[in-house]
Amino acid sequence: MTERQTTERRANGDKTTMSKASRTAAAVERRLLQRLLRRLLRGACLTEQTADGVRLSGDDARTYPEQLLRQARADGLVSWANGEIAASDAALPYLRRALLDSEDPFADQHRDIVETVVKSEAERQPVRRNLCESPLGAIERFKDRDGNPFLPAEAIAAGERLAADFTRGQLQPRITASWEPRLAGRGKGHAGGGGEIADSAMAARNRFGDAVDAMGPELAGVAVDVCCFYKGLELVERERQWPARSAKLMLRTALLALARHYAPPPARQAPRHRHWGAEDYRPSL
Numbered sequence: 001m002t003e004r005q006t007t008e009r010r011a012n013g014d015k016t017t018m019s020k021a022s023r024t025a026a027a028v029e030r031r032l033l034q035r036l037l038r039r040l041l042r043g044a045c046l047t048e049q050t051a052d053g054v055r056l057s058g059d060d061a062r063t064y065p066e067q068l069l070r071q072a073r074a075d076g077l078v079s080w081a082n083g084e085i086a087a088s089d090a091a092l093p094y095l096r097r098a099l100l101d102s103e104d105p106f107a108d109q110h111r112d113i114v115e116t117v118v119k120s121e122a123e124r125q126p127v128r129r130n131l132c133e134s135p136l137g138a139i140e141r142f143k144d145r146d147g148n149p150f151l152p153a154e155a156i157a158a159g160e161r162l163a164a165d166f167t168r169g170q171l172q173p174r175i176t177a178s179w180e181p182r183l184a185g186r187g188k189g190h191a192g193g194g195g196e197i198a199d200s201a202m203a204a205r206n207r208f209g210d211a212v213d214a215m216g217p218e219l220a221g222v223a224v225d226v227c228c229f230y231k232g233l234e235l236v237e238r239e240r241q242w243p244a245r246s247a248k249l250m251l252r253t254a255l256l257a258l259a260r261h262y263a264p265p266p267a268r269q270a271p272r273h274r275h276w277g278a279e280d281y282r283p284s285l
Contacts, residue, residue: 044086214261219254
């Protein structure tokens with residue numbers, strides 16, 4: 001090995017060592033920043049300048065490098081003025097992204113991924129499901145006082161079936177301009193465009209109408225708002241001027257009634273009356 005090759009190898013080794021040290025320092029800085037944001041999300045703190053950095057007030061008072069706080073303020077994660085520091089609106093989304101082990105943290109911060117199992121004819125296959133894709137995903141995690149699911153499985157299935165028929169029936173309101181001819185498909189004896197709807201869509205509309213009728217006018221509105229229009233429970237309560245935390249009770253009642261519509265319980269047979277008599281017994285008319 002020549003002297004030149006030896007010098008280049010030493011230089012490459014020094015660069016590798018420096019890159020490892022820089023990555024380690026960056027990881028330590030990220031952990032300190034995450035610890036700082038978790039503390040500030042619990043409430044604002046007073047700051048005190050010390051020889052080692054900036055000390056935050058409180059029971060779990062810690063000292064952070066001043067440069068870290070200045071960089072967090074420059075990034076819009078904290079507000080720091082007049083000796084008081086507080087987390088900004090961007091702190092919580094940043095912390096969620098930082099704690100996600102994902103290739104796309106900006107998208108995954110809006111997802112709620114759970115591991116579940118899908119049963120098929122041949123096998124059971126584990127899959128990952130995003131609860132935020134379903135309008136009932138967040139409500140599905142509610143628990144009652146005994147720790148049981150607030151919405152039974154049959155109620156969740158009924159709500160998703162209602163939403164599926166709403167979508168297949170093309171009942172969503174149009175939010176874009178229609179470029180179809182105004183008189184397209186409107187022949188003699190036909191309602192405007194009604195003949196162009198597929199049979200599957202018409203069947204879905206009929207199923208949706210039957211489901212709404214089964215729930216009744218008092219309960220159908222909240223089920224349609226949540227399952228079909230993706231409205232939150234708080235928005236439903238504000239629009240209908242209901243008391244707080246009453247929408248989930250009405251939704252539970254509506255979905256249970258809908259589940260009975262989709263899977264009605266078996267009809268109870270009337271008891272058969274038996275009469276015991278001798279072989280030559282004849283009833284009196």
